[in-house]
Amino acid sequence: xxxxxxxARRTGVSGAxxxxxxxxxxxxSVKTAERVRSAANxxxxxxNLFARALAEGRAPTIAxxxxxxxxxxxxxxxxxxxxxxxxxxxxxxxxxxxxxxxTLDTAYLDAVAGPLSEGLIVLGSDLGxxxxxxxxxxxxxxxxSIWEAPDAYPSKPCVTVDFRAAxxxxxxxxxxxxxxxxxxxxxxxxxxxxxxxxxxxxxxALRQAGIDLPKARIVVDEDSIGGGYRAxxxxxxxxxxxxxxxxxxxxxxxxALQAAAExxxxxxxxxxxxxxxxxxxxxxxxxxxxxxxxxxxxxAEGSVNLxxxxxxxxxxxxxxxxxxxxxxxxxxxxxxxPPST
Amino acid sequence: xxxxxxxARRTGVSGAxxxxxxxxxxxxSVKTAERVRSAANxxxxxxNLFARALAEGRAPTIAxxxxxxxxxxxxxxxxxxxxxxxxxxxxxxxxxxxxxxxTLDTAYLDAVAGPLSEGLIVLGSDLGxxxxxxxxxxxxxxxxSIWEAPDAYPSKPCVTVDFRAAxxxxxxxxxxxxxxxxxxxxxxxxxxxxxxxxxxxxxxALRQAGIDLPKARIVVDEDSIGGGYRAxxxxxxxxxxxxxxxxxxxxxxxxALQAAAExxxxxxxxxxxxxxxxxxxxxxxxxxxxxxxxxxxxxAEGSVNLxxxxxxxxxxxxxxxxxxxxxxxxxxxxxxxPPST
Numbered sequence: 001x002x003x004x005x006x007x008a009r010r011t012g013v014s015g016a017x018x019x020x021x022x023x024x025x026x027x028x029s030v031k032t033a034e035r036v037r038s039a040a041n042x043x044x045x046x047x048n049l050f051a052r053a054l055a056e057g058r059a060p061t062i063a064x065x066x067x068x069x070x071x072x073x074x075x076x077x078x079x080x081x082x083x084x085x086x087x088x089x090x091x092x093x094x095x096x097x098x099x100x101x102x103t104l105d106t107a108y109l110d111a112v113a114g115p116l117s118e119g120l121i122v123l124g125s126d127l128g129x130x131x132x133x134x135x136x137x138x139x140x141x142x143x144x145s146i147w148e149a150p151d152a153y154p155s156k157p158c159v160t161v162d163f164r165a166a167x168x169x170x171x172x173x174x175x176x177x178x179x180x181x182x183x184x185x186x187x188x189x190x191x192x193x194x195x196x197x198x199x200x201x202x203x204x205a206l207r208q209a210g211i212d213l214p215k216a217r218i219v220v221d222e223d224s225i226g227g228g229y230r231a232x233x234x235x236x237x238x239x240x241x242x243x244x245x246x247x248x249x250x251x252x253x254x255x256a257l258q259a260a261a262e263x264x265x266x267x268x269x270x271x272x273x274x275x276x277x278x279x280x281x282x283x284x285x286x287x288x289x290x291x292x293x294x295x296x297x298x299x300a301e302g303s304v305n306l307x308x309x310x311x312x313x314x315x316x317x318x319x320x321x322x323x324x325x326x327x328x329x330x331x332x333x334x335x336x337x338p339p340s341t
Numbered sequence: 342x343x344x345x346x347x348x349a350r351r352t353g354v355s356g357a358x359x360x361x362x363x364x365x366x367x368x369x370s371v372k373t374a375e376r377v378r379s380a381a382n383x384x385x386x387x388x389n390l391f392a393r394a395l396a397e398g399r400a401p402t403i404a405x406x407x408x409x410x411x412x413x414x415x416x417x418x419x420x421x422x423x424x425x426x427x428x429x430x431x432x433x434x435x436x437x438x439x440x441x442x443x444t445l446d447t448a449y450l451d452a453v454a455g456p457l458s459e460g461l462i463v464l465g466s467d468l469g470x471x472x473x474x475x476x477x478x479x480x481x482x483x484x485x486s487i488w489e490a491p492d493a494y495p496s497k498p499c500v501t502v503d504f505r506a507a508x509x510x511x512x513x514x515x516x517x518x519x520x521x522x523x524x525x526x527x528x529x530x531x532x533x534x535x536x537x538x539x540x541x542x543x544x545x546a547l548r549q550a551g552i553d554l555p556k557a558r559i560v561v562d563e564d565s566i567g568g569g570y571r572a573x574x575x576x577x578x579x580x581x582x583x584x585x586x587x588x589x590x591x592x593x594x595x596x597a598l599q600a601a602a603e604x605x606x607x608x609x610x611x612x613x614x615x616x617x618x619x620x621x622x623x624x625x626x627x628x629x630x631x632x633x634x635x636x637x638x639x640x641a642e643g644s645v646n647l648x649x650x651x652x653x654x655x656x657x658x659x660x661x662x663x664x665x666x667x668x669x670x671x672x673x674x675x676x677x678x679p680p681s682t
Contacts, residue, residue, distance in 0.1 A: 044480055060457065061402075061434070068420060070621050075416040079409060079437050086449070091457055093402070094435045096420050108427070116401065116432055139385050225625040258627040261602060280411050284566040286599040 010039045061091050062307055063117040065109065065132065066124050067098040072251075072279045073296070077123060077146075080300035088308055093117055097132060106135045113140040119307045121145050122156075141310040145303040148196050157310060157321035159303040166292045166328035167201025170246050170274045173290070173330050175209050177338045179244035179272060182206065184213065185231040185256060186248040187223025194223065195248035198276055202246055217242075221252075228255025236263060236271075243271060243339040250275040250282045253289055257335065268337035278331055287334035295326025302326075351380045402432050403648055404458040406450065406473065407465050408439040413592070413620040414637070418464060418487075421641035429649055434458055438473060447476045454481040460652045462486050462644045463497075482651040486644040489537050498651060498662035500644040507633045507669035508542025511587050511615045514631070514671050516550050518679045520585035520613060523547065525554065526572040526597060527589040528564025535564065536589035539617055543587055558583075562593075569596025577604060577612075584612060584680040591616040591623045594630055598676065609678035619672055628675035636667025643667075 008015045013032060020026035021036040022045075028036075039045075064081055066074045082092045095112055099105050109132060113120055119141035122132060136142050136156070144158045174182055184202060186193045193199050199218070206213055219235055221227035228247055232255060235242060247253035253275030260267045267273055267287055275282060278293035302325035310317045345363075349356045354373060361367035362377040363386075369377075380386075405422055407415045423433045436453055440446050450473060454461055460482035463473060474497065477483050485499045515523055525543060527534045534540050540559070547554055560576055562568035569588055573596060576583060588594035594616030601608045608614055608628055616623060619634035643666035651658045 044478070069410070070413065070416045070420055072411065072413070072416075075411045075413075078435060079411055082410075082435060082437055083441070091434050091436075091453065093432050094419060094423060095432075096423055100424070112432065137385070225622075229627070255625075262627055281566075284596075286570070286603055 006043055007036060007039045007045055010043065011035045060089065061093050061117045062304065062311075063093040063095050063112045063120040065095045065097050065112075065120055065122045067104075068096050069094060072281055073277055074123060076279060076296050077300050080297040081121065081304050083297075084301040084304040088304065090304075090308065095120075104132060106132065109135055110137065113137050113142070119143070119311045121303045121307055123303075141307060141314060143303055143307040143310065146299060148194060148198070155319050157306055157317050157319060157323070159299060159306050159323045159325060161294045161299055161326055162324050162328060163195070163197035163294070164201035164204075166276050166294055167195075167198035167203075167248065168205040169201075169292045169328055169330050170198075170276055171202040171205035173274055173332075173336065174244045174246060174272060175205070175211075177244070177272065177336060179339050180211065181239075181241050181243045181339075182211065182213070182246060183217040183219070183235045183239070183242050183244075184246045184248070185228055185235070185252045186218065186220050187227065187252060188220040189222065191220050193220050193248075195276075198248040202248070223249055223251060225251050225255040225258070228252030229259045230255070232256035232259035233263075236260070236265065244336070245271065245273045247273065247275045250277045250279045250289060250291055253291065253335075254281060254285060257285055257287075257289065267335050269340055272336040272339070274336050276328075282331075283333065285335070290333045290336040291331050292328050293331050294328050298326035345386075347384055348377060348380045348386055351384065352376045401430065402434050402458045403645065403652075404434040404436050404453045404461040406436045406438050406453075406461055406463045408445075409437050410435060413622055414618055415464060417620060417637050418641050421638040422462065422645050424638075425642040425645040429645070431645075431649065436461075445473060447473065450476055451478065454478050454483070460484070460648045462648055464644075482648060482655060484644055484648045484651065487640060489535060489539070496660050498647055498658050498660060498664075500640060500647050500664045500666060502635045502640055502667055503665050503669060504536070504538035504635070505542035505545075507617050507635055508536075508539035508544075508589065509546040510542075510633045510669055510671050511539075511617055512543040512546035514615055514673075514677065515585045515587060515613060516546070516552075518585075518613065518677060520680050521552065522580075522582050522584045522680075523552065523554070523587060524558040524560070524576045524580070524583050524585075525587045525589070526569055526576070526593045527559065527561050528568065528593060529561040530563065532561050534561050534589075536617075539589040543589070564590055564592060566592050566596040566599070569593030570600045571596070573597035573600035574604075577601070577606065585677070586612065586614045588614065588616045591618045591620045591630060591632055594632065594676075595622060595626060598626055598628075598630065608676050610681055613677040613680070615677050617669075623672075624674065626676070631674045631677040632672050633669050634672050635669050639667035 007018045018036050021028050021033045085092050121143050123145045144156050147158045147160050186195050186199050188194045219231040221231040245256050253273050256273050260271050265271050275289050275291035278291045282289040282291045345356045345359045348359045359377050362369050362374045426433050438446050462484050464486045485497050488499045488501050527536050527540050529535045560572040562572040586597050594614050597614050601612050606612050616630050616632035619632045623630040623632045
């Protein structure tokens with residue numbers, strides 16, 4: 001591709017003059033400026049923004065780390081983060097930190113953080129649990145996003161959602177419909193839930209209504225459609241009186257819808273199911289999934305903006321900054337109704 | 342972040358010497374080299390790979406353009422492309438070319454192609470139909486991937502799958518199960534199919550078996566779960582004798598599964614459904630979707646490799662190069678069975 005030097009050669013002026021003309025700087029005669037511009041057009045010159053940005057001491061890219069972009073929530077976050085980055089003249093590198101075998105590629109972080117992007121967004125509590133955070137190179141601006149346990153990582157700024165409110169809204173919706181026999185499906189590995197705050201919010205709302213969930217009514221399984229299917233099967237088998245399931249994630253809720261369908265249990269007539277997140281698939285289910293929208297676009301935009309603020313002024317953002325963005329809201333669809341009497 | 346200059350200041354040598362030491366070039370005394378390296382460590386210096394790459398006349402990024410990454414196939418392709426790019430020391434910029442209102446952001450292409458990445462992969466026939474291709478800046482290496490109509494764009498190298506074989510495999514599977522009353526769901530807008538080759542392969546296989554599908558048995562709708570649902574509803578309403586649906590994409594097939602469930606039509610006992618692609622959701626459906634795997638990982642790797650070849654030697658790849666990668670293969674799951682008699 002043609003460079004500034006090619007334009008300089010063709011017009012017989014210095015490279016510095018060409019640069020000044022193309023960047024609208026310095027003082028150049030109108031005639032020379034015109035010659036430079038037409039030579040640039042003829043040659044098909046395209047400015048190298050990376051080179052320009054680096055000369056000005058900044059990089060135009062930020063990196064987004066997650067385990068695996070095929071998770072529909074991560075894909076949706078990526079879309080919104082990319083729109084937000086573009087609005088601030090930045091571009092997005094996607095970094096799937098999970099290797100095909102499920103282990104974490106920590107060398108990736110080292111290759112990207114600093115050398116290839118001025119900062120990074122680490123998305124999702126699952127990466128924290130896998131200790132990606134402890135490997136973050138010092139001095140590289142990083143923001144944690146959608147962190148469910150911000151207390152556990154006091155040394156990095158966080159952007160999060162009021163997940164406690166999201167859990168509460170889902171529970172209150174079921175209570176409002178007059179469900180009394182409720183069970184919760186939540187994501188986690190080895191029985192340890194990762195959606196701590198959503199779970200706490202839901203449990204607290206139920207308790208406030210006088211419902212103290214026995215331990216057997218809270219099932220932890222893999223945070224996936226398959227996990228939700230298994231958890232719902234277990235719950236429905238062990239207790240046929242359950243009239244409503246609250247899933248702390250939409251993938252789990254979608255698995256629960258499948259479990260109900262397979263058991264010939266009509267949703268919502270015999271069983272109500274509510275999720276949390278509002279991934280695009282929620283609206284596409286039949287029945288369409290009632291869920292709590294966690295404002296993914298606000299979360300993504302908030303994460304990009306906090307990171308760019310941090311890059312612009314590393315001392316301007318406290319390391320324990322916690323920005324709570326958006327406001328969860330209930331999206332009533334077809335998977336919930338009053339219990340049949 | 343610390344720069345070469347900071348290290349030079351601390352050690353009292355020139356920036357060029359620091360650069361030589363850190364890149365293992367030139368001739369520097371062992372003692373000086375040690376001082377430079379320990380200063381780099383102390384300061385937490387991290388090399389700027391972009392700057393280095395640009396100085397060497399190459400950029401470490403390639404850009405991936407598609408309409409919208411929330412499409413599960415695009416997300417899966419992105420994951421695989423990123424792994425392939427990493428194996429060749431490149432990083433991936435994701436570019437969602439569709440604006441939230443559905444129109445195409447062509448300025449994006451202009452900002453990225455050349456200035457921010459040495460080359461790009463344009464993924465999906467939908468972008469071609471929207472004329473993104475006509476806006477590709479001349480001289481920027483670009484590869485079209487998963488192109489269903491390569492003849493329509495003779496001026497750019499393509500990487501594709503033998504989609505005709507994929508369509509044929511899906512049809513032959515239904516024929517093998519002895520279905521005679523088959524209908525096809527295909528994606529497209531305004532009645533114009535976009536999965537031309539899959540459709541042609543399926544129609545040809547049926548014709549070879551003596552089945553000439555009437556026009557009413559091929560329904561075109563939006564290439565989505567909702568589109569598949571609508572198309573299947575229309576087909577099943579108009580003709581209760583249909584025993585099998587062939588969808589040219591998994592999203593359509595998933596919509597058809599929903600339509601069948603809602604009508605109380607058991608799959609596969611009363612209706613078989615087969616898709617094409619094998620997105621991750623296919624295995625997660627209940628019943629799990631029988632489909633034709635189009636080897637997304639090979640497609641992604643082939644696209645990245647062709648682009649990097651083109652960047653390395655623009656004259657080494659003919660502009661009408663067509664690489665057909667992978668080999669479609671049938672994935673038998675639970676959504677197909679012989680028709681009940």
